[in-house]
Amino acid sequence: MQKASFSRAAEELDLTQSSVSNAIARLKRTVGEELFIRVGRGVKPTSAALSLYEQFESPLASIEQSLQGIDAFDPKNSRRTFYIYANEIMIGLLHHGAEQWLKSTNIKLIFRETPVQEQQLQLDLQLETVDLAIDMIKPELASFNSLEVMTDKLVCVVRKEHPRISGSISRAQYFSEKHIVLNMKRGNLSMVDLLTDEVLPTREMYSEQASILAMLATAANSDAITLASNSYAKQYAELLGLQILSLPLDVNPIKYHMVWSCKLTRNPANMWLRNTLLGLIESRVSISN
Template sequence: MSQQKQFDLNLLRVFATVCRTASFSRAAEELDLTQSSVSNAIARLKRTVGEELFIRVGRGIKPTAAAVSLYQQFENPLSSIEQTLLGLDKFDPLSSQRTFHVYANETMIGLLHRTVEQRLNSTGIKLIFRETPVQEQQLQLDLQLERVDLAIDMIKPDLASFTSQEVMTDKLVCVVRKDHPRISGSISREQYFAEKHIILNMKRGNLSVVDFLTDEVLPARAVYSEQASILAMLATASKSDAITLASYSYAKEYAELFGLQVLSLPMNVNPIKYHMVWSSKLSRSPANIWLRSTLLSLIESRETISH
């Protein structure tokens, strides 16, 4: 009998679960198996495909490039089968105890966190916001492996494995302290490039946020500091002569608290477009549909209030 006829399809289900949970122990718990059974299944699949599938990273594991490629080939058919067998069309938000995970940046988390908490207060559902990864490749991988249910980001992946919807627009502004010695009320292009900059440690399209949103190639800027938090950037700007950038909706919320000027940028910058992004295989999942609809309604209601 050929190897193809002897292949155990259960190995793919174990493999997909390990990829998604990034843990042998969590996969074992979810599949109601022992950890040794999961390890043995992965070892058998490794021998079959002839490639290393997982590597140790700290106390956890990470899929290799071969594993990610294999997962991408099998995730859609496996998901379709499991959705049919498990009857996911029976998702009921009133009785569900599910926990959703959503990637979003500080602007979106600040916009949505309290309203989401209020909306879900009478249900058993939990929604946990997580800071968007610095690199978009990690964001896409986590969506593919279902480590998060969806993301709200400035970029929409141009891949068939993802679906996206534009949910909000904002604009990028320059932020400086009110008593800045050289800038008051407005900022010229010459002033902008002459000052030191507080940079956000985030890349989209392998570009900084402002370079990503402009159609021109901008001159190099002198860096004062590089930080991972927009709030920390605003705080630093309030205590120095360095300038920084933020979305208008976020900057105006903290301008008075930190004593900041919020100024229009002295160059043409495209609007910030926020996209809700999810794995295409979840497009018909009632749970994911409910999540997207809930978040969209909350974003739209907040935008109506702000205008």
């Protein structure tokens, strides 16, 4: 599971490849399910293997920690590179602050955009391809821990010189204007549909964009309206000449969760990473407020 390869697993275990293949074959016969399929030069787990791994990883991690002890982590001397999944808003909020925070160390934080498929995000966390994620969706699986780290609100954004909207927007105005919509990729709902409990009328679309910054830039150069999180919109309102308006709808707050594999809960390096990111988020939120 961790190496995505029989040969690399054999190297890690100091065994022959045939020994690993035979062991997996015995487990396959015991379980009665196919566990891995070949993909290129490696292997990919089946749903049965993923289910078994979820059950095994916690006790295996406890055994490993008992035998080897928990490795110490010294941020002053470490040359570790951490990988974090986050969306555009969180990357924009944290990236510069992280660079400044760590410039006196040899540690690197690499932010990656959250994958479209939820299963891929969870698999990457389980296999430690990434160290943690900051996501709007809280995982339900028991193999993950999560912590709510930030709340934000959805706001309406239009250009300052909009011919019909100034200072506020009514519900009727909101639905009568053309809309710039974010292609969220993860699911078929728009941001506002995801965060409201009511079924909203169809809006006339002006354009569909792949990023929130592109949406804000389009709003700055048109009479169309768009939506963004308050913290992100405030970063670009002055630069792009935008109005930030209260949304004339009842919407739920945007909640961000820090998510990590349970087996890393007591891992010193992961604990340091979580505390560092939490400090960065708290400092950035206090500045934006």
